[in-house]
Amino acid sequence: xxAVKVVNLTKRFxxxxxxxxxxxxxxxxxxxxxxxPNGAGKTTTFRIIAxxxxxxxxxxxxxxxDVVRETKEVRKLISYLPEEAGAYRxxxxxxxxxxxxEIYFGKGSEAEEALELGIKLAGLGDSLYEKMKTYSKxxxxxxxxxxxxxxxxxxxxxxxxxxxxxxxxSREVRGVVKDFSREYGLTVLISSHNMLEVEDICxxxxxxxxxxxxxxxxxxxxxxxxxAKNLEEVFIRLVKGGK
Amino acid sequence: MISPLIVKEFKDLxxxxxxxIPFIISALIMPIMGLVIAFPMKSAIEESLSGLKVGIVNxxxxxxxxxxxxxxxGSGVKxxxxxxxxxxxxxxxxxxxxxxxxxxxxxxxxxxxMIFPRAFTSxxxxxxxxxxxxxxxxxxxSIFGSPKVYRITNLVEExxxxxxxxxxxxxxxxxxxxxxxxxITYLEGKGILLRGDPQVVLSSxxxxxxxxxxxLMIISVSVIQMAATSTAVENEERTLExxxxxxxxxxxxxxxxxxxxxxxxLIGSVLNLIGFVAYLYIFSIAIPSQTGFSVxxxxxxxxxxxxxxxxxxxxxxxxxxxxxxxxVGALSSDVRIAGSIVGPLAMAVFIPGxxxxxxxxxxxSPALRALMYSLPLTQPIALAKKAVTESLPLHTPIYLMxxxxxxxxxxxxxxRIFSLETLSSLQRRLSRLRRRR
Numbered sequence: 001x002x003a004v005k006v007v008n009l010t011k012r013f014x015x016x017x018x019x020x021x022x023x024x025x026x027x028x029x030x031x032x033x034x035x036x037p038n039g040a041g042k043t044t045t046f047r048i049i050a051x052x053x054x055x056x057x058x059x060x061x062x063x064x065x066d067v068v069r070e071t072k073e074v075r076k077l078i079s080y081l082p083e084e085a086g087a088y089r090x091x092x093x094x095x096x097x098x099x100x101x102e103i104y105f106g107k108g109s110e111a112e113e114a115l116e117l118g119i120k121l122a123g124l125g126d127s128l129y130e131k132m133k134t135y136s137k138x139x140x141x142x143x144x145x146x147x148x149x150x151x152x153x154x155x156x157x158x159x160x161x162x163x164x165x166x167x168x169x170s171r172e173v174r175g176v177v178k179d180f181s182r183e184y185g186l187t188v189l190i191s192s193h194n195m196l197e198v199e200d201i202c203x204x205x206x207x208x209x210x211x212x213x214x215x216x217x218x219x220x221x222x223x224x225x226x227x228a229k230n231l232e233e234v235f236i237r238l239v240k241g242g243k
Numbered sequence: 244m245i246s247p248l249i250v251k252e253f254k255d256l257x258x259x260x261x262x263x264i265p266f267i268i269s270a271l272i273m274p275i276m277g278l279v280i281a282f283p284m285k286s287a288i289e290e291s292l293s294g295l296k297v298g299i300v301n302x303x304x305x306x307x308x309x310x311x312x313x314x315x316x317g318s319g320v321k322x323x324x325x326x327x328x329x330x331x332x333x334x335x336x337x338x339x340x341x342x343x344x345x346x347x348x349x350x351x352x353x354x355x356x357m358i359f360p361r362a363f364t365s366x367x368x369x370x371x372x373x374x375x376x377x378x379x380x381x382x383x384x385s386i387f388g389s390p391k392v393y394r395i396t397n398l399v400e401e402x403x404x405x406x407x408x409x410x411x412x413x414x415x416x417x418x419x420x421x422x423x424x425x426x427i428t429y430l431e432g433k434g435i436l437l438r439g440d441p442q443v444v445l446s447s448x449x450x451x452x453x454x455x456x457x458x459l460m461i462i463s464v465s466v467i468q469m470a471a472t473s474t475a476v477e478n479e480e481r482t483l484e485x486x487x488x489x490x491x492x493x494x495x496x497x498x499x500x501x502x503x504x505x506x507x508x509l510i511g512s513v514l515n516l517i518g519f520v521a522y523l524y525i526f527s528i529a530i531p532s533q534t535g536f537s538v539x540x541x542x543x544x545x546x547x548x549x550x551x552x553x554x555x556x557x558x559x560x561x562x563x564x565x566x567x568x569x570x571v572g573a574l575s576s577d578v579r580i581a582g583s584i585v586g587p588l589a590m591a592v593f594i595p596g597x598x599x600x601x602x603x604x605x606x607x608s609p610a611l612r613a614l615m616y617s618l619p620l621t622q623p624i625a626l627a628k629k630a631v632t633e634s635l636p637l638h639t640p641i642y643l644m645x646x647x648x649x650x651x652x653x654x655x656x657x658x659r660i661f662s663l664e665t666l667s668s669l670q671r672r673l674s675r676l677r678r679r680r
Contacts, residue, residue, distance in 0.1 A: 013667070013671070014671065047484075047663065050488050051488070052484065052487055052488060052662070052663050053662075053663060053664050054664065072490070072492065075488060075489070075490045075491075076490045078488070079488070080484075080485070080488040081485075082481070082484040082485060084481045084484075085481060085482070085484065085485050086480035086481035086482040087480075087482065088251065088255050088480075088482060089255070089259070089480070090254065090255045090256075090258035090259050091251060091254060091255050091258075095251070095254065096251075098247070099247040099248065099250070099251045100489070102246075102247035103244060103247050103248065103489050103490065103491065104489075104490060106244070131258070144485070147485075
């Protein structure tokens, strides 16, 4: 089943065209990577899928629901982690996760389960009960990743999820996302400018540059198609114009 | 579903020292202000009643001049005879010039000097206006500096009045107050008779109309500021993007913000009110009122039901202020921009309220009057004016509902334009404007 379908998506900001008719499809349960350099259009694409921005033209559907016309329904299906997600200074990590669980599930056992999962995913120990203004950048990111996954959304959108994290925790996050997708059959969309990182976690990718999708496919297929050792080489060849 | 978000807003604000410290400071500052004003005022009055030093230049040397000097001495004024300094002159201008020299040389230390010209006793004997020169020394400018002068002139007038009426059957007090006036004021709207000077009664009744905008202004500035800051912080600290992807409508997000800020602002408002009442209390006990002015008069005239309506109206106005703050914050990319908009806005929103304070509501057309009773910015003042002279209209609950609906409607309207795109578009326009400058 198609989890996310993007067709001829364009987005203009005044005279600047951030997306120039991109299309790609993500199937249910896949971990899909949108990779490209900074300013390629990854965040804009994710914001449109998350219903935060309206497309100039084109169509985006999440499990068959149009993100413009059925935004409220789409929001129930997705969980979005922005690239620069801040934290409330005077709220503890625990209170934040509890708030998110209650917003999604009310006050029942489902909310308690989500909270338990969030606590486990954040892995902050006693620091979870301290105000978030005391957290390091990495700790804030851990809370945000936990927040995005704990509600077990059908589609998780993670914009540069490992930005600001050290090597060990970056690896840990990638592991959590992989296991999570496998265990719960969740669809995950990840963006990163670190192509090697994406290669480690994604089955399928779309390479985007200057608002255009240069290619889309399974990682293995792309590597063999472009006779490349890694996705970075694939990207360089595509940008330079030769296979 | 929005209750967890309201709780978050409340906790985030109430735990922030930047929010509660200003409330506490302003609550503490108001009684201190009362003390700061009342203390010099009280000591100025006390000083005028005791320790008043008056220099005397007695060129008249007649019976009446001596009589007045003795009367002053007998009334607690310290009299210092400066006549020996001026034995060679009778010209007032020359005496004043010499007095200035004496003061400069610090040979004279008095609060005022009274010069009795030679004709003083003879003019008083003829029951004509008597000549007298009062030379006042001002050592520093103070609002409360005049009681000393009043004390001297009152004593002089009292003595002269009694001397001029001596031998007649007239009573000086009767001449001063020839009418034994019994004033009765009838409040037509309430059918109440009030005994007392109509001027005092009216000023007491009008007090609410001026007092209320003042309290509202003090509280509302902090409410707008806090609501705007808490919403702008979401943009500045990058929490808004996540918030907007939760399964909540934009209206829910803004409403939670509004209710959370409103809850905290209520606590702050109570603190502010306590501070303000303490200010008034300190002021009133320091300066015992001689005018019969009474704050309680207003409250006694308002029925319990009308008072409840007034409180709801005040809360509705605070809610509106919080809504304005949320709107400003929602459309500001950072706290600094929100702050620079909130300052002038907080002042501007009181213009309609002050119009109502001074306007005669009955002279307005029925439609305009209904509007004034319904708008959150004018409603509490209009209702307060009405409540002290007559009972509030039966349809007051409808006005209150309209006022609340007005706040909710502007939040709903803002929710329609509130988005990341609106914010980035506003930011782009702002940077273009800055580049042009």
